Amino acid sequence: MSDTTRTSGDWLRQNLPRLVLSPSFAITLFFVYGFILYTAWISMTRSRMLPKLDSFVGFENYGKLWKTLNWQIALDNLAIFGTLYILICGVLGLLLAILLDQKIRAEGFLRTIYLYPMALSFIVTGTAWKWFLNPGLGLEKSMHEWGFHSFSFDWLINPKMAIYTVVIAGVWQTSGFVMAMFLAGLRGIDNEQLKAAQLDGASAFQTYRRIIIPQLRAVFLSAFVVLAHMAIKSYDLVVALTGGGPGNATEVPATFMYSYTFTRNQMGVGAASAMVMLMTIAAIIVPYLYAETREKRHG
Amino acid sequence: MASAVDTGVQSGRFWRVLIYVTLIVFAAFYLLPLFVMLVTSFKSLDEIRQGNMLALPLEWTIAPWISAWGSACVGLTCEGIHGYFGNSIKMVVPSVLISTLLGALNGYVLTKWRFPGHRWIFGLMLFGCFIPFQIVLIPMSQVLGLFGLAGTTAGLVLVHVTYGIGFTTLFFRNYYEAFPNELVRAAMIDGAGFFRIFWRILLPSSGPIIVVTIIWQFTNVWNDFLFGASFAAGQSAPMTVALNNLVSSSTGVKEYNVHMAAAMIAALPTLLVYILAGRYFVRGLMAGSVKG
Numbered sequence: 059m060s061d062t063t064r065t066s067g068d069w070l071r072q073n074l075p076r077l078v079l080s081p082s083f084a085i086t087l088f089f090v091y092g093f094i095l096y097t098a099w100i101s102m103t104r105s106r107m108l109p110k111l112d113s114f115v116g117f118e119n120y121g122k123l124w125k126t127l128n129w130q131i132a133l134d135n136l137a138i139f140g141t142l143y144i145l146i147c148g149v150l151g152l153l154l155a156i157l158l159d160q161k162i163r164a165e166g167f168l169r170t171i172y173l174y175p176m177a178l179s180f181i182v183t184g185t186a187w188k189w190f191l192n193p194g195l196g197l198e199k200s201m202h203e204w205g206f207h208s209f210s211f212d213w214l215i216n217p218k219m220a221i222y223t224v225v226i227a228g229v230w231q232t233s234g235f236v237m238a239m240f241l242a243g244l245r246g247i248d249n250e251q252l253k254a255a256q257l258d259g260a261s262a263f264q265t266y267r268r269i270i271i272p273q274l275r276a277v278f279l280s281a282f283v284v285l286a287h288m289a290i291k292s293y294d295l296v297v298a299l300t301g302g303g304p305g306n307a308t309e310v311p312a313t314f315m316y317s318y319t320f321t322r323n324q325m326g327v328g329a330a331s332a333m334v335m336l337m338t339i340a341a342i343i344v345p346y347l348y349a350e351t352r353e354k355r356h357g
Numbered sequence: 358m359a360s361a362v363d364t365g366v367q368s369g370r371f372w373r374v375l376i377y378v379t380l381i382v383f384a385a386f387y388l389l390p391l392f393v394m395l396v397t398s399f400k401s402l403d404e405i406r407q408g409n410m411l412a413l414p415l416e417w418t419i420a421p422w423i424s425a426w427g428s429a430c431v432g433l434t435c436e437g438i439h440g441y442f443g444n445s446i447k448m449v450v451p452s453v454l455i456s457t458l459l460g461a462l463n464g465y466v467l468t469k470w471r472f473p474g475h476r477w478i479f480g481l482m483l484f485g486c487f488i489p490f491q492i493v494l495i496p497m498s499q500v501l502g503l504f505g506l507a508g509t510t511a512g513l514v515l516v517h518v519t520y521g522i523g524f525t526t527l528f529f530r531n532y533y534e535a536f537p538n539e540l541v542r543a544a545m546i547d548g549a550g551f552f553r554i555f556w557r558i559l560l561p562s563s564g565p566i567i568v569v570t571i572i573w574q575f576t577n578v579w580n581d582f583l584f585g586a587s588f589a590a591g592q593s594a595p596m597t598v599a600l601n602n603l604v605s606s607s608t609g610v611k612e613y614n615v616h617m618a619a620a621m622i623a624a625l626p627t628l629l630v631y632i633l634a635g636r637y638f639v640r641g642l643m644a645g646s647v648k649g
Contacts, residue, residue, distance in 0.1 A: 074551045075470035078462050082522050083478055089519045090485040096496040157376050171384045177631035178624050179580035181597040185604050185620040186390040196410055203409045238639055280646045291489045294582040298601055315491040332491040343487045
């Protein structure tokens with residue numbers, strides 16, 4: 059773009075793109091990065107029911123956080139939930155994608171069924187599964203009526219098992235999406251290579267293990283990042299399904315943050331827990347975003 | 358041995374049958390909760406207590422749906438969920454439209470009017486989509502209070518636009534990246550300005566990405582719970598919050614059939630969008646995992 063005369067009209071024309079972008083950028087700076095700094099500051103103050111900006115205590119709240127039993131429980135639960143959720147969604151998604159990729163009749167129909175839970179709110183999912191797994195009237199009663207009288211399924215009210223109901227409902231909601239990611243990956247693989255492998259006498263199993271699955275590396279990574287970040291953020295599902303209970307048996311970092319900040323009047327500790335969540339997600343997402351947006355440059 | 362197809366799998370008859378059986382079993386797994394929700398919502402409470410959860414209703418009744426919509430108790434008021442459904446609509450429509458428009462303009466600037474630092478700006482906006490929103494709850498509740506927007510639908514619109522533009526910008530940026538620069542340059546030489554090029558050249562061919570973005574935003578905003586629960590208490594709560602209050606309220610008899618009807622009502626808008634425009638929905642999900 060050349061500018062020979064410098065009038066105000068030219069200035070506007072020159073800077074119009076920046077002006078158009080600037081409200082969004084300003085919003086992001088203020089509401090994302092400003093807010094992160096603010097929460098970081100709160101996490102280093104003695105704020106309880108309301109923010110107290112002048113009561114700096116350094117990292118005291120972080121120390122307190124790590125000595126809080128509920129936080130330990132929340133981290134343990136996140137470890138259980140996160141590991142199983144990512145693993146099962148990944149395995150199930152890959153399996154379903156491979157099976158659907160075998161020239162299946164009604165593939166589109168099946169795909170629609172596998173994926174529809176993703177359109178639902180986690181609150182709806184939680185409500186549905188809470189009813190389905192209801193120890194008195196749900197699955198257990200159905201099994202009894204079908205003659206399996208010794209069948210018992212009380213995970214929802216069993217503190218040792220409740221976190222696994224969150225895994226079940228979470229997997230139900232998200233695995234179809236992982237399937238769709240893998241299916242797209244499978245469809246992008248070059249057929250020539252596969253034919254060559256077959257001519258060499260490779261079995262189907264070998265072809266998948268040696269040739270196809272290694273080529274899905276990028277999908278594995280994307281799926282991992284998406285699932286990990288969803289696991290760390292998961293809040294709605296726990297609230298709707300177990301409410302964090304029985305007792306505090308299904309406390310996760312997101313529910314911990316909410317209750318310590320807004321109902322237990324420990325805002326400083328709550329802010330510290332939010333910071334820990336942010337750091338964990340940033341550690342996963344920043345390298346990924348960096349690599350992804352970089353690749354696009356020569357695309 | 359089995360004959361090979363070009364996907365590289367032995368397709369003996371036994372394997373084919375096994376594959377179909379597996380796929381159908383999983384289809385049942387995904388459909389079961391929806392089925393149970395639906396049949397429960399058409400049963401009377403007596404039938405629920407006595408019968409099998411998985412059985413069809415002996416006597417179909419739409420009373421639970423009517424009660425859920427118009428007379429069930431959410432919190433202290435017993436007017437059903439229709440008001441909250443309305444709140445969600447009032448929240449979703451402006452949020453989706455504003456964030457989509459801003460995303461389109463941002464994507465346009467970030468691909469066709471690049472300036473130094475554009476990648477940094479985009480990166481900063483993109484990271485904003487992935488933060489755990491717990492990090493903004495404390496300052497946001499203060500800012501909304503300061504603006505007099507605490508507990509209002511307008512406040513929720515502001516929140517959803519703010520945390521939605523990262524994704525909408527991502528969608529349009531990836532889409533416009535593939536749009537030929539030559540066309541834009543030719544229009545510039547012809548003297549077309551910034552908005553004219555956007556309006557006449559980019560926008561007319563943006564149909565698919567607009568649909569993807571609208572569906573993505575609609576689903577996310579409609580399904581949100583955290584912001585709704587944090588910033589809109591009582592009468593101004595969105596649908597998801599009302600549903601949770603209805604289901605988890607501990608007073609009185611638990612009306613499971615009404616709960617399920619309410620859950621179905623909360624699920625219907627996004628479910629409908631998914632059934633009508635599934636292709637675009639999936640594309641949105643994929644783009645949300647950044648690969649565009």
